[in-house]
Amino acid sequence: MKPHHVRIGFVGTGRMATALARGFTRELVPTAQICGVDPSEVSKQAFRTAVGKDVVVSAAADEHLKNSDVVFLAVKPQMMQSVLEELGPQLTPDQLIVSVAAGLTISRLESWLPAGSRLIRVMPNTPCLIGKGACGVSRGTLASDADEQLVSTLLSSVGVVEIVAEHLLDAVTGLSGSGPAYVFQIIEALSDGGVKVGLPRDMAIRLAAQTLVGAAEMVLQTGEHPAALKDAVTSPGGTTIAALHEMERGGVRAALISAVEASTQRSGELS
Ligand SMILES: NC(=O)C1=CN([C@@H]2O[C@H](COP(=O)(O)OP(=O)(O)OC[C@H]3O[C@@H](n4cnc5c(N)ncnc54)[C@H](O)[C@@H]3O)[C@@H](O)[C@H]2O)C=CC1
């Protein structure tokens, strides 16, 4: 099936569903092919406002969801079992199911889905909203090459895609799934630093964010090791080494390593 012909249903129209749907409809999928199911009026309307007025939303599974070729499960992990118990009888074997839930393993999801369901497990992140996402993808027991290819193509329209063995999806969650939150906090902290030394807040946020964008793009475009790029900024006896010394004193590297590890462990606990 051609990706731009795919009808996509979202079960749960919260933040991650909105980021994906908005991303898919930027270039690839017409908004009229998107539907969402969510009991929350606020969430449903926010989804429709963000994605487009052609999007059909409803409080419970309806004909639009039944007619979707791909169904994204985007509810909280803790709700997934009860949602699937209710939804299961309405799903058809023709539909490809995609879970974005943190932690929930393929075997657990398959045990909650109707027998014979084709499942792909994905760990996306919120920058999918602007086409700059990073996603890990693992294929369920019955999903085909074509299913994996379709989901990869959809996700490639909203970011980079890494096909990974399922046991690595918790690690992907710890790094790129939760990662935008770490980076937002780093941007906020850098801008606090800018304010401390006299910059106006809005300018400090712009400079901090652009510095992260520029540095990240340099890593991706040059292919150089980040340590080599860091060395190129760091003059002997200069300003940067004075700052890096403070970062080492503050344990920034250890804190980030522990952050990825803690999120990965928590993802493992969620199943
Ligand atoms: N927010 C993020 O950065 C990421 C989230 N995820 C995963 O995405 C999933 C959704 O997370 P968020 O979007 O952040 O949460 P959210 O709270 O923004 O959205 C969840 C939505 O599910 C809805 N919901 C509750 N009961 C429902 C039901 N019976 N049927 C249909 N919808 C129902 C809620 O009303 C809400 O709109 C989670 O499993 C999470 O692990 C994965 C990667 C990143």
Ligand SMILES: O=C(O)[C@@H]1CCC=N1
């Ligand atoms: O915090 C969470 O559990 C979700 C999963 C990855 C990002 N947000």
